[in-house]
Amino acid sequence: MILMNDFKAEPVEVRDAMLEAAKRVFDSGWYVLGPEVAAFEAAWAKLCGVDFGVGVGNGVDAIEIGLRCLDIGPGDEVITTPMTAFATVLAVIRAGATPVLADIDPETGLLSLESVNRCLSEKTKAVVLVHLYGQIRDMQNWVNFCHKNKIALVEDCAQSHLASMNGRVAGHFGVLGAYSFYPTKNLGAPGDAGMLVTNTETIATRAQCLRNYGQSVRYQHPELGMNSRLDELQAAILHTRLKWLEANTQRRQEIAALYRVGLNNKAVRLLAEPQFKTAHVYHLFVVLCEKRDELQAHLHKNGIQALIHYPIPIHNQVPCQQVARDPQGLGHSECHANTCLSLPCHPQMSDRDVQTVIAAVNDFTTEE
Numbered sequence: 626m627i628l629m630n631d632f633k634a635e636p637v638e639v640r641d642a643m644l645e646a647a648k649r650v651f652d653s654g655w656y657v658l659g660p661e662v663a664a665f666e667a668a669w670a671k672l673c674g675v676d677f678g679v680g681v682g683n684g685v686d687a688i689e690i691g692l693r694c695l696d697i698g699p700g701d702e703v704i705t706t707p708m709t710a711f712a713t714v715l716a717v718i719r720a721g722a723t724p725v726l727a728d729i730d731p732e733t734g735l736l737s738l739e740s741v742n743r744c745l746s747e748k749t750k751a752v753v754l755v756h757l758y759g760q761i762r763d764m765q766n767w768v769n770f771c772h773k774n775k776i777a778l779v780e781d782c783a784q785s786h787l788a789s790m791n792g793r794v795a796g797h798f799g800v801l802g803a804y805s806f807y808p809t810k811n812l813g814a815p816g817d818a819g820m821l822v823t824n825t826e827t828i829a830t831r832a833q834c835l836r837n838y839g840q841s842v843r844y845q846h847p848e849l850g851m852n853s854r855l856d857e858l859q860a861a862i863l864h865t866r867l868k869w870l871e872a873n874t875q876r877r878q879e880i881a882a883l884y885r886v887g888l889n890n891k892a893v894r895l896l897a898e899p900q901f902k903t904a905h906v907y908h909l910f911v912v913l914c915e916k917r918d919e920l921q922a923h924l925h926k927n928g929i930q931a932l933i934h935y936p937i938p939i940h941n942q943v944p945c946q947q948v949a950r951d952p953q954g955l956g957h958s959e960c961h962a963n964t965c966l967s968l969p970c971h972p973q974m975s976d977r978d979v980q981t982v983i984a985a986v987n988d989f990t991t992e993e
């Protein structure tokens with residue numbers, strides 16, 4: 626079976642390096658928020674081109690803490706996309722703010738600026754821009770739009786590790802970026818982990834406080850925070866795995882290039898090409914097909930796993946059916962949810978695996 630992710634197929638050097646990192650932590654006897662976390666925070670912030678990284682428990686907390694650091698909460702509106710992981714909207718709601726859902730651009734699956742513009746109100750405080758599938762796009766337009774409308778640009782970078790354009794990396798365009806290091810992400814931990822990145826010192830300081838019960842200095846709690854601390858074990862292993870991130874990203878980009886050349890089934894549509902080669906890190910390689918469920922079943926029959934990101938747009942999830950949205954509706958998101966399919970695209974795939982997937986997709990007909 627060609628899987629969406631295949632951690633067991635990782636090179637033995639990676640495994641050995643992870644065990645080495647784990648040993649270092651056990652030898653140190655320090656397990657939560659210590660030198661490994663500080664070292665990984667510094668390394669990741671540097672790669673993102675920002676001054677501060679604050680390690681947290683996971684990606685959804687990074688977004689929630691980020692919004693709270695911006696004083697966004699009850700009574701405030703935050704515009705985001707219904708075509709994302711549930712976590713994005715959950716974070717807005719958990720921060721106490723009101724999500725407003727804008728539609729996507731059907732060519733990319735990314736938030737549509739025109740739709741976001743229609744969602745603006747006096748209460749709008751931020752846009753949470755999701756770099757879906759690993760793509761960053763039109764970033765200067767987003768920066769200008771948010772600046773002009775005096776709202777914060779918050780980047781959900783959970784799928785876009787080190788995607789860049791003109792030398793600027795995801796998380797460096799907005800006032801803050803939120804990363805997840807969940808195992809399946811482009812940089813993944815053997816567990817949950819996340820990080821908030823920012824150039825603003827007051828945000829970093831407040832995030833450090835919020836992740837640790839709202840504690841400023843030991844035993845003083847000027848505000849109510851949460852427990853979203855990062856473990857030494859996860860930080861040490863992530864720091865080690867960083868060594869392979871660039872090569873792994875290049876491999877994802879190579880696989881995507883092979884797909885773009887090889888896929889020629891008229892019933893299968895590709896998303897738009899990235900604006901720059903570095904602006905798409907292919908967390909997922911997504912195609913669109915009217916007969917999506919049949920295509921998924923056909924691939925499965927041919928030994929290929931393919932998953933749907935995402936089958937249900939957020940406004941159709943039970944707790945979100947009343948969520949405010951673009952007055953023109955969310956038709957593109959609904960259409961995308963009904964037609965999108967993610968093909969395997971991970972660094973452990975061989976060229977032969979990629980050709981197997983291409984042949985199976987090209988060979989798909991609805992008459993079978």
Ligand SMILES: *Cc1c(COP(=O)(O)O)cnc(C)c1O
Nearest residue numbers: 683684685710712713783805807
């Ligand atoms: C994975 C993901 C998150 C949440 O990250 P967790 O670490 O699972 O909390 C948020 N947004 C997007 C777009 C994601 O893909």
